[in-house]
Amino acid sequence: KDFPPGPQPIPIFGNVLQLNLESPIADLERLAKRYGNVYSIFLGSRPAVVINGLQAFKEALVNKAADFSGRPQDLMVNHAVQVKGTDQVILADYNPGWRQQRRFGIMTLRNFGMGKQSMEQIILGEIHRIIQQFEQSVGNTINPHRLFHNAASNIICQVLFARQFDYEDEFIKFFVDLFQETSKIINGRWGMIYDSIPFVRNLPLPFQKAFKMFKISHERRLELLAENKKTRVPGKPRHFIDCYLDELDKVGDDASSFSEDQLCAFILDLHFAGTDTTANTLLTAFLYLMNYPQIQERCQQEIDKVLDGKDEACFEDRNQMPYVQAVLHEIQRIANTVPLAVFHCTTKDTELMGYSIPRGTIIIPNLTSVLYEEGQWKSPHEFNPENFLNDQGEFVKPEAFMPFSTGPRVCLGEGLARMELFLILVTLLRRFKFIWPEDAGEPDFMPIFGTTQSPKPYCMKVQDRRQGVF
Numbered sequence: 113k114d115f116p117p118g119p120q121p122i123p124i125f126g127n128v129l130q131l132n133l134e135s136p137i138a139d140l141e142r143l144a145k146r147y148g149n150v151y152s153i154f155l156g157s158r159p160a161v162v163i164n165g166l167q168a169f170k171e172a173l174v175n176k177a178a179d180f181s182g183r184p185q186d187l188m189v190n191h192a193v194q195v196k197g198t199d200q201v202i203l204a205d206y207n208p209g210w211r212q213q214r215r216f217g218i219m220t221l222r223n224f225g226m227g228k229q230s231m232e233q234i235i236l237g238e239i240h241r242i243i244q245q246f247e248q249s250v251g252n253t254i255n256p257h258r259l260f261h262n263a264a265s266n267i268i269c270q271v272l273f274a275r276q277f278d279y280e281d282e283f284i285k286f287f288v289d290l291f292q293e294t295s296k297i298i299n300g301r302w303g304m305i306y307d308s309i310p311f312v313r314n315l316p317l318p319f320q321k322a323f324k325m326f327k328i329s330h331e332r333r334l335e336l337l338a339e340n341k342k343t344r345v346p347g348k349p350r351h352f353i354d355c356y357l358d359e360l361d362k363v364g365d366d367a368s369s370f371s372e373d374q375l376c377a378f379i380l381d382l383h384f385a386g387t388d389t390t391a392n393t394l395l396t397a398f399l400y401l402m403n404y405p406q407i408q409e410r411c412q413q414e415i416d417k418v419l420d421g422k423d424e425a426c427f428e429d430r431n432q433m434p435y436v437q438a439v440l441h442e443i444q445r446i447a448n449t450v451p452l453a454v455f456h457c458t459t460k461d462t463e464l465m466g467y468s469i470p471r472g473t474i475i476i477p478n479l480t481s482v483l484y485e486e487g488q489w490k491s492p493h494e495f496n497p498e499n500f501l502n503d504q505g506e507f508v509k510p511e512a513f514m515p516f517s518t519g520p521r522v523c524l525g526e527g528l529a530r531m532e533l534f535l536i537l538v539t540l541l542r543r544f545k546f547i548w549p550e551d552a553g554e555p556d557f558m559p560i561f562g563t564t565q566s567p568k569p570y571c572m573k574v575q576d577r578r579q580g581v582f
């Protein structure tokens with residue numbers, strides 16, 4: 113009674129056959145037009161409520177945060193990722209253990225230099241590698257797909273365990289493949305089928321690949337932990353893993369949520385969440401900047417002016433770059449990198465915009481609906497930095513800008529991600545001009561859907577902006 117309305121489900125399948133599983137985004141938008149901003153769909157026999165638009169987001173994820181911040185526990189992603197009953201962090205339900213782990217994670221990332229010099233140094237160090245790769249491609253075309261994934265992965269690896277891998281290293285290759293492939297499976301066609309139709313779960317269907325890859329990834333993380341323990345000096349942390357082990361020494365694993373298994377899970381969460389998201393946002397950035405050359409050029413003018421006489425950019429410089437800030441935010445808005453956030457779950461019987469929603473209902477926060485919401489943006493459906501500029505040309509951030517979601521589950525790595533995006537973009541635009549190759553045809557801006565969505569593979573032509581100057 114009073115459950116949100118939605119399309120009529122059919123037995124066994126619920127509504128999954130009525131959605132385009134290649135990308136359900138357009139169908140979800142169509143359903144919002146028909147049923148309103150809070151409506152229901154059935155994943156097999158499981159009810160889910162889709163939340164759309166800023167108002168519903170604020171009411172659910174902020175004002176009623178305690179009711180709407182759980183995580184479902186019986187989806188493919190839980191079965192594939194969870195090890196030995198650990199809670200993970202991303203997938204942990206709304207409970208004291210999750211809160212403890214999350215608080216530790218935020219604090220440790222911050223102390224390791226989130227907003228401080230050392231994190232900047234890690235990022236700038238990795239940028240040198242990216243530059244080297246681009247230098248080799250000057251005058252030619254390059255597919256940057258793997259490069260940005262490697263770079264994002266390497267940055268988070270240095271934070272987690274102070275290792276910077278060669279881009280050809282097996283370790284980095286394995287994890288980048290794992291993240292790219294499984295992020296497309298989890299919320300994609302096969303993940304939806306697994307979640308909706310329990311009797312197919314043991315069949316040899318493509319989702320089995322995700323299970324296998326996560327199992328291998330667990331073994332690799334165990335090896336990494338064992339190696340790290342050989343050189344660790346308690347009380348002298350070198351990176352995230354050491355900090356965690358120090359904390360474990362302090363609090364013990366009996367009465368706390370801290371344990372080595374939980375650490376192993378935490379590493380995967382940060383490595384996964386920190387790679388595919390940032391890399392795909394960067395790929396979207398260059399796809400658009402190449403195809404809007406006047407916007408790229410205006411960024412370069414501002415960058416040249418602000419960085420004049422400086423060797424390197426720093427994160428603080430963003431305050432002098434309103435246009436670059438506007439472009440970067442517009443890129444994140446249009447990229448819509450995590451289109452359905454991570455599914456939430458109600459922790460108790462609750463209400464939303466006049467509807468009753470029982471405890472344990474899957475909540476799908478449709479971030480796309482907010483990032484493209486009519487009435488919230490000057491140009492909701494176009495790539496236009498004016499969405500983030502006022503009449504005086506100053507940078508402004510509308511409330512509906514929430515690519516990192518909102519509420520207690522808001523992205524834990526937002527600070528790191530924002531620093532990476534700014535420094536990488538600014539440093540690369542200062543040094544190179546990126547050109548859409550003449551023979552590349554019309555650009556295809558329609559992303560490939562997944563938990564994180566990515567642009568279709570493309571090539572870029574690279575020109576060194578210093579040539580002719582020196």
Ligand code: HEM
Pocket residue numbers: 201202203214268381382383385386387389390393449450453454455477515516517518520521522523524525526528529
């Ligand atoms: C452009 C880059 C990124 C975007 C767009 C992004 C977006 C998101 C979104 C939408 C969520 C789900 C929030 C929700 O459930 O409501 C999330 C969660 C999370 N993100 Fe990010 N993220 C990015 C980068 C990162 C990085 C670099 C890290 C790691 C350092 C990270 C770590 C996490 C974690 C651990 C969570 C789970 C938080 C929790 O459940 O309490 N993310 N992110």
